[in-house]
Amino acid sequence: MFSDAEVFQRYPDLRITWDNIEYFRGLLGHRFLINRCQNCGYWIYPHRPMCPECWFTDVRPTEVSGAGRVHMYTLLHQGGVDGALGYGFEYPHLTGAIELDEQPGLRYHAPIVNCDYADVYHQMPVEVTWLEPEGHPVVAFEPSASPNREIEGN
Amino acid sequence: MSTRMMDQVAIVGVGSAPYSRDSKRSSLSLGLEAARNAVLDAGIDKNQIDGVCGYGMSAVEAHGAGFLSVQGALGIGETNWVLNSWSGSNLVYATQAVHSGLTDYCLVIQVEMRSPHMSAQAASDPFRVNPTRFAGTSSYGVYSAEWIHTGQVYAAWLNKYMDDYKVSRNTLGLIAINNRQWASKNPAAVKREPITMDDYLNARPIWEPFGVLDMDIPIDGAEALVLTTADRARDMKNKPVFLHSLSLGGTRVGEYYENGIAWDKTCPWVSNKGVWSRTDLTTADLDIFFPYDGYMTTAISHIEASGFCGVGEAKYLLQDSWDEDEHIIKLNGGRTMVTTNGGGFSHGRMSGFNFFTEAAQQLRGTVEVERQVPNAKVVLASTGSFHHDSAAVILRAD
Numbered sequence: 001m002f003s004d005a006e007v008f009q010r011y012p013d014l015r016i017t018w019d020n021i022e023y024f025r026g027l028l029g030h031r032f033l034i035n036r037c038q039n040c041g042y043w044i045y046p047h048r049p050m051c052p053e054c055w056f057t058d059v060r061p062t063e064v065s066g067a068g069r070v071h072m073y074t075l076l077h078q079g080g081v082d083g084a085l086g087y088g089f090e091y092p093h094l095t096g097a098i099e100l101d102e103q104p105g106l107r108y109h110a111p112i113v114n115c116d117y118a119d120v121y122h123q124m125p126v127e128v129t130w131l132e133p134e135g136h137p138v139v140a141f142e143p144s145a146s147p148n149r150e151i152e153g154n
Numbered sequence: 155m156s157t158r159m160m161d162q163v164a165i166v167g168v169g170s171a172p173y174s175r176d177s178k179r180s181s182l183s184l185g186l187e188a189a190r191n192a193v194l195d196a197g198i199d200k201n202q203i204d205g206v207c208g209y210g211m212s213a214v215e216a217h218g219a220g221f222l223s224v225q226g227a228l229g230i231g232e233t234n235w236v237l238n239s240w241s242g243s244n245l246v247y248a249t250q251a252v253h254s255g256l257t258d259y260c261l262v263i264q265v266e267m268r269s270p271h272m273s274a275q276a277a278s279d280p281f282r283v284n285p286t287r288f289a290g291t292s293s294y295g296v297y298s299a300e301w302i303h304t305g306q307v308y309a310a311w312l313n314k315y316m317d318d319y320k321v322s323r324n325t326l327g328l329i330a331i332n333n334r335q336w337a338s339k340n341p342a343a344v345k346r347e348p349i350t351m352d353d354y355l356n357a358r359p360i361w362e363p364f365g366v367l368d369m370d371i372p373i374d375g376a377e378a379l380v381l382t383t384a385d386r387a388r389d390m391k392n393k394p395v396f397l398h399s400l401s402l403g404g405t406r407v408g409e410y411y412e413n414g415i416a417w418d419k420t421c422p423w424v425s426n427k428g429v430w431s432r433t434d435l436t437t438a439d440l441d442i443f444f445p446y447d448g449y450m451t452t453a454i455s456h457i458e459a460s461g462f463c464g465v466g467e468a469k470y471l472l473q474d475s476w477d478e479d480e481h482i483i484k485l486n487g488g489r490t491m492v493t494t495n496g497g498g499f500s501h502g503r504m505s506g507f508n509f510f511t512e513a514a515q516q517l518r519g520t521v522e523v524e525r526q527v528p529n530a531k532v533v534l535a536s537t538g539s540f541h542h543d544s545a546a547v548i549l550r551a552d
Contacts, residue, residue, distance in 0.1 A: 045413070052406065071412070074309035075362040078274050096310060097412035109307075109412040117362065122317050 002028045010136065020047035022061040027137045030130050033061035034106070043103045066128030068098040068141065071107055075117040088133035092117070098126060098141050114142040157399070157432050161550065163249045164387035164394040165514045167196025167380030173344050173502040175268060177374035178281075185209055185219030185265040186227050188376035193228075196380040197391040198259060203230050203380070205257025207248045209265045210238035219265045219376070233257070240264060241507035242402075242446075242537040242545030245379070249397045252381050259386075264507035265376040272372035272503070305369060307411040308451040309361035311540070315417060315454065316363065319466035323363065327354035328472045329445075329453050330367045330499055332483045337496025339524040344373050345500040348481065368450035370498030377504055377511045395514045396550045398435070398532070401428025403544035411541055417466075421544030422452070422459035426536060429546035430461065437461050440490050441530040442516055444509035446537040447497040456536040460546075494525050506537025510547065517551035 007024050008016055016024060026033035035044040039056035043064075050057050073096030094112045099105070112120060113129060125144035130137055169191025171184040185208075193200050208221030221236040235257040239247050241264045248262045270277040277283065315321065330349065337343035349367065357365030387394035403425025407413050414420060430436075437443075437460060445456035454468045462485060463471040475483045483492045495501045495512040502508070513533040515521045531551055538544030 072307075072310035072314040074306055074313060074364075075359075076306060077359050077361065079271075079306065079361070095306065097307070097414075105413065105415070107412040107414075122314060 001025075019049045023047050026061060026063075027139070030137055032064055032066055032128055032139050034064050034100070034102070034108075035059045036062040043100070043106045045106060045108065064100055064102050067144065068100040068108070068126055070112065070120060070122060070124040070126060070141075071097045071099040072122065073097075073112060073117075073120050087136055087138065094120065096120070096141075108139065111138065111140040112142070113140045159249070159253050159397070159400070160432065161396040161398055162384050163252045163381055163397045164384050165379050165397070165510075165549070166382050166387050166390050166392055166394060167192040167194075167198070167378075168511050168514050169193070169195055169378045170342065170511060171376035173342055173373045173375035173504075175344060175373060179374060181209070181218040181265045181267050181374075181376075182223050182227065184267075184374060184376035185224060185263045185378070188265075188378035189224060189228060189261055189263050192261065192378035192380050195392070196259075198380070200228060201231050202259045203228075203261050204233050205235035205248070205251055205260035206230070206233055206237075207244045207251075207260060207262040208236070208238045209240060209244075209263050209376075211240060219263055224261075224263060230261075235260070240543065241505040241510075242535070242547065243543045244507070245397075245510055245547060246400045246402055246545050248379075248381050249400055252383060258382060260381045262379045262381065263376065264378070264504060266372070266503050266505060267374050268372035276372070305364070305449050306361050307414070308449040308540070309364045309368075311414065311417075312363055312368070312449070312451045312454075315451065315466075318417070319469070321466075321469045323355055324351065325469040325472055326368070326450050326454065327351050328476055328483060329447065329450065330354050331481055333447060333493050333497045333499040333501075335481045336491075336494050336525060337500030339522065340495050340501055341522065343496040343501040345371055345496070345502075364450065367499070370448050370503035371500065373502035373504075375502055375504060377507045379510060379514065393518045393551060395517045398548040398550040399429045399432040400545065400547045401425045401432065403428060403538065403546070405541065407541045414540060417455070418458070420455060420540040421538060421542065422446075422455045422536060422540070422546075425538065425544040425546040426456075426459040426461065429534070429536075429548055433548060435532060435548065437490075437534075438486055439532045440486070440534050441527050442491050442494055442513065442533045443485060444493050444497065444506070444513065444533070444535040444537070446506045446509070447493065447499045448503070448505065448539070452538075452540065453497075455540065460534060460536055491527050494521070494527060506535065506545075509535035509537055510549070513549045517549060 037051035038058040040054045042053040076093045097107045126141035127144045129142045131140045169188045171187035206221040210220040220238045248260045334349045338346045357367040403421040445453045447453040457468045516530045533549045536546045
């Protein structure tokens with residue numbers, strides 16, 4: 001288990017709050033956590049302390065399966081305040097919003113890896129893979145290894 | 155929706171600072187020049203200004219062209235109402251402040267700088283990088299800081315839009331060509347050479363499918379307006395331009411752009427629904443229409459949200475409205491012009507505030523004759539992001 005101090009120390013450039021620290025603590029241990037309402041079961045992202053559906057405040061960081069589909073995507077050729085993507089990522093860089101299988105509309109922004117821009121498509125099944133650029137664990141997605149998911153999903 | 159604010163507040167002063175790619179000036183310097191010009195244009199004493207809507211993303215931002223700096227720098231003695239904001243909300247906030255009586259003469263300032271977020275060259279200029287270290291820093295995650303408050307997500311949106319509605323870049327490019335064609339008649343625009351569809355299709359890729367011509371052009375510049383009540387405006391030196399109907403548009407997406415809901419549920423649809431519910435006018439009454447061209451994605455969305463066509467039908471509207479001879483879009487069978495100053499794509503990035511200044515001057519009848527729309531009476535400026543600060547404003551002149 002990583003202490004609060006360690007979470008702050010490992011992510012010095014981020015605004016870490018009581019609302020999101022469990023998420024970052026999870027990343028350090030390669031656990032992908034999304035807040036979930038303990039009353040209605042709604043998955044809540046971004047990391048808010050109250051359920052937007054039922055206003056229940058017992059919201060718990062809960063591990064997700066890591067399976068999802070590409071909702072939208074772009075190939076970045078440039079960007080970044082210092083001309084770099086940060087965390088060692090290089091251009092051109094494939095990035096997208098992944099809709100997680102847990103709930104319609106539950107989307108997470110992440111790198112898409114092990115896939116060319118020409119091959120990615122909307123609704124492509126993907127699953128989590130972990131990157132660790134410069135010692136910062138990052139959730140990324142790659143094409144799903146399970147061939148059946150595509151048939152089920154369509 | 156109430157119409158009690160209809161035509162009760164007017165624009166009486168318009169001012170600008172020059173647009174350039176590298177002004178070597180501070181945002182405060184540019185903001186002050188635009189502000190001074192707007193107050194001079196209004197023909198009032200600076201100490202009549204009793205409200206300032208400064209430029210800034212936080213209400214009490216203490217640097218740049220926020221009200222804390224602007225008021226003192228302009229030497230305005232006393233104000234009774236101040237706020238920082240940015241386009242397009244700032245015009246709506248200032249209008250409601252004047253209408254409520256909290257300020258009688260309100261100055262509104264919008265500044266844009268070619269920031270390191272928007273330009274690879276700016277990212278190597280220490281004068282431009284340094285201020286970003288003190289702006290609100292990211293709290294969004296290890297990876298997503300860039301996605302937020304940059305346009306990368308709009309590139310992804312456009313990919314999805316083109317796929318969902320089977321739209322090709324050959325159609326989208328008409329907007330870029332239209333805006334450049336108008337900019338060629340605007341001496342204040344930073345990009346004035348007409349472009350072709352080949353230029354558009356072959357533009358340098360930035361965030362695919364965006365090429366460089368799908369994005370507004372980052373510049374240093376500023377704009378400002380002076381507002382007062384309609385009653386006062388009728389006794390002042392300029393032809394009044396009335397704020398006829400206004401609406402902001404917010405959704406629950408907030409700053410997490412990947413949560414963007416359906417294409418036709420984003421902020422432009424909300425602000426347009428609001429603006430049209432507060433008037434009996436329709437799109438058929440518009441002489442000029444400004445759909446926000448921060449990115450190609452927003453331009454398309456504001457066109458569809460305005461009601462000129464249905465969801466996913468911008469491609470038909472653009473094709474049907476294209477004037478082959480003049481290389482511009484003409485809506486409503488030819489009487490409604492689109493983005494007569496060149497917009498963000500070609501005049502320069504002003505987050506849509508240059509729509510308001512251009513609209514005011516078109517309605518006064520005071521722009522260069524080459525681009526003056528004859529007898530312009532009604533304008534819709536529909537500006538703002540998918541996820542914040544969307545504002546639709548109908549401006550009107552007698």
